[in-house]
Amino acid sequence: MSLNSTWNHRQNKLFxxxxxxxxxxxxxxxQNIANATGNTVEHVKAQYQLLVDDVEQIETGKVPLPNYKNTVAKASYKLEHRT
Structure with missing residues (x-):
């Protein structure tokens, strides 16, 4: 697995x-996290840095947060008005 490879959903949950x-x-x-995820320490540290970078982008407002309230309302409306 190369450092720039994408982790799948299962690997991310384990991480x-x-x-x-x-x-x-x-x-x-x-090492414990590497063992738990089936990855190397190097991969785990790289994945952690990606996570830190993502959080920083969100916290500094560089990535807009989704409008969950509106999304939930639409989904709720669709469920209530099924035919």
Whole structure:
């Protein structure tokens, strides 16, 4: 797997769960996360940096947040008005 390859949904969920389990204070954090995801430490650190970059983009307003309220209302309307 190359560093620029895309992780699939399952790998991302494993990664997210491992981040929640192995916090910054965990000894061998990156190795534990690598073991949990089936990736190398190098891949895990690269994926983490992508996550940090994404969060930074969102927090600085460079990526607009979706209008979930409007989306939920539309979905709810469609469910209520099925024929």
């Amino acid at each position: 997210e769960n491992a981040l929640a389990i192995y916090d910054k204070e965990t000894p061998d954090r990156w």
